[in-house]
Amino acid sequence: MTVAKSLLNGVVSVLVLTVLSGCSSTPSSSPERIQQALETPVTSENEEYVLGPTDVVQVSVWRNEDLSIAVPVRPDGKISVPLVGDVQASGRSPQQLADSIETQLAQYIREPQVSIVVTSMGSNEFVNRVRVTGAVQQPTSVPYREGMTVLDMVLGSGGVTPFAAQNETRLYRVHEGDVVAIPVRLGDILSDGDITTNYSLRPGDIISVPERSF
Structure with missing residues (x-):
């Protein structure tokens, strides 16, 4: 776990830049990788701290x-x-x-x-942030808090724009050094109250809401 954590800072930096540059249409990862990423527990607060830039x-x-x-x-x-x-x-x-x-x-x-x-602990604060970008009213980056969900982040960003392809939303999560793209049925959550994909978030998660293709 220490090795993975020491690489996390760089992986998250690349992930942020990639999502912001428009990877919202990235295909979903395999069902196996998605399940593994969703089952990953939040890092224990008792785990030994690993230093990074800005600390x-x-x-x-x-x-x-x-x-x-x-x-x-x-x-x-x-x-x-x-x-x-x-x-x-x-x-x-x-x-x-x-x-x-x-x-x-x-x-x-x-x-x-x-x-x-x-x-x-500047590097820790950066790595542990949760972000939402794309077709939302206000792209948002906030410190991770226990219990946060996809819906919390979307509502905190002011909701989606009229051009959002809500059910094509992706949740990007770093798992074992790889970026896993997890599909989120955001339209079902907001319109139908179907919270099946209203996933609990982890430090470093990024939610990307794409725009519809016309």
Whole structure:
């Protein structure tokens, strides 16, 4: 799960750009992949945090205040540490980052002890957002909250436009490193009260409502 989570930031970034560029007509994924994606539980809050770009970390070196520093994770996934220079941070847990810095500092000081505190979780906030785009009144991106559904997001965006192909809506979800396209019968939800496809959402989900072809 840690490997998948370390890749999630990049996958979500690509997914956002792809959907916004007009992949709303993408065919649905296979029934097997759809079922697997729908059964994926929400990531446990107790899972170890994985660092990513825009996070800010406090690097503390015991008895070496001059080497302690608060620094953001750069877009290339690295941070700069006194004596050591650039260190890969993105994709690592705080403890893994601390271990890496300790190993490199050992060339300069005796038995270094490094601790890492994440003071700003910018990358986590980006990855965990839920988005709706396409033929809606107001494309929307909001932080994930437990219990959110497709209908919640559509209503929060002001509803669909008169040109929406409601029953061709897709829910895009990252599952095991792949993007799964899940069909949503949005017209049935809004007009008939059929909530069969009013799926519960997961962090990083994107709902795309296409326009009708004339």
